[in-house]
Amino acid sequence: MPDPRLIALDWGTSNLRARLLGDGGACLEERSAGCGVMAVPAGGFNAALVDVCGDWLRAHAVPLLASGMVGSRQGWMEAPYLACPAGPASAATALTLVPVDAGPAAAKRTLHVVPGLCWQDPNGVADVMRGEETQVWGAGVAAGGLCVLPGTHSKWVWTDPAGRIAGFRTFMTGELYSLLCQHSILGRLMDPAAGEDLASFDAGVRRGLGGSAVATHAIFAARTAGLMGTVPPSGLRDHLSGILIGAEIGGALAESPPRPHDADSTLTLIGDEGLCRRYARALQLAGRASRPAQAQATLRGQWIVANAAGLVSSPFLSQNE
């Protein structure tokens, strides 16, 4: 095995993904565990880390870096938010240092936690992210570009001419979708065994994109469509997904107000492949082109921050992809 240079932790709400990285960010070993921030009791983060990669800590005296919800108030230690615009260089100067006790057989260590970002829109409305900033820095988003990270709390992020994150907006699309499927009057009409129904999805996207679509009206209209048989029970779930994604895209394209991004430019999609395909399809219905992010955006972003902080000394090598 080549010499390890960094232990990189992608420590989110539900999972911890740990990687042992060599020169140029080459991934030597990778592990993941269910000890996300929500599953670890207060005071239990050191033990959780040792559980997952105590052998690495004992064997390799390399730096540790973490991004994600581990830096939140519910995490190991709160890493204060960094204000936008923010790039890897400013994050590197604002790492939160957490002492790690790897046991009597190992040297005392320090975990470097990447700060989350905050941004205020022109109306003074604040927004926050934690973990996504590192993904964006590693995703190869062009300067002045716009990217989307679909998910429970979808993020729309735009970069400035220097490639830093200039601002962002969050949409509670995924969480709302789950709530409505599980607990609403609409969910009761859904066929739980249904496969994908892209025609119902597309119809939902068109409804959601319509400027006049207030989400609470469009959602009820989906229920009526289910009741009337206009949308089959097997298509209702995808129809709802389309409405919510369409409303998100319509709203986000209309309002991301300090527009460094050209209205004709290609958007970058970052995250789960299936969900990104769904967003790409909806964006196409909205007349916008998109492309997938560079592979291994999180790992690459973590390496770039570690490099900017002097924790590692080689740039990320793209042959690792």
Next chain:
Amino acid sequence: MPDPRLIALDWGTSNLRARLLGDGGACLEERSAGCGVMAVPAGGFNAALVDVCGDWLRAHAVPLLASGMVGSRQGWMEAPYLACPAGPASAATALTLVPVDAGPAAAKRTLHVVPGLCWQDPNGVADVMRGEETQVWGAGVAAGGLCVLPGTHSKWVWTDPAGRIAGFRTFMTGELYSLLCQHSILGRLMDPAAGEDLASFDAGVRRGLGGSAVATHAIFAARTAGLMGTVPPSGLRDHLSGILIGAEIGGALAESPPRPHDADSTLTLIGDEGLCRRYARALQLAGRASRPAQAQATLRGQWIVANAAGLVSSPFLSQNE
């Protein structure tokens, strides 16, 4: 006791409210029970009715009329939807007749079920209501007026120059509010013991009314505001309520497209007093005046339909209010 003339049933999803009415719609006796449509097993509606007002059925050979979800597919018998425009006169010709067995000691009877309404907006999106039509007919809404029935599924209803219901839109505001309070990441930040916080409500309304507010973004922004302390935990519930009501009002005022109603006209608010006060406050922030509906809108609407159908022979007398 004056002679009874009608048994009127307001039979909804959660409750049955039964009234024994005399000349002019005077309420002689009133009962309510928890045997709403969701609580009655299939085939159990006759028994539920006899449980609540079997003594009336045995003592008084008067007609029976019902409005509400009892006419839905999950109710006693499905009463087909009537298309808009629709007034009490057309409903009176489209009552669904359900035989009632009040037991050996009573004559066979017939329940007259008021039809629900359906409407298609100019984009072909269908909407439905059941029960609210009767409230609107009884609420004293002016011809060419606009009224709002706030609730789990808020309805915005406008009338034509002849006073009939011309069209309507439903917003899933109340259901979404409950889901988010009970099950979302935002709900976890709320202080369950908090009293009313009208300043947080107003701030939410202003956010929701803002044309740029995509609901899924505004809801996440509320969570960030809670996290940042901009809105106190004790005010988050009302802040969310304001956002959702503001988004509903903003969307509904902008889009109710066949506008028989003057943009300067006063809206009529129908339903729960506390919730109507909240909507009146939010409407005022949107620059629109509102007034409460006439009292006893449901009873009055039921009497008007019964009179149009020839089931009773006197007009509703306003001294009953």
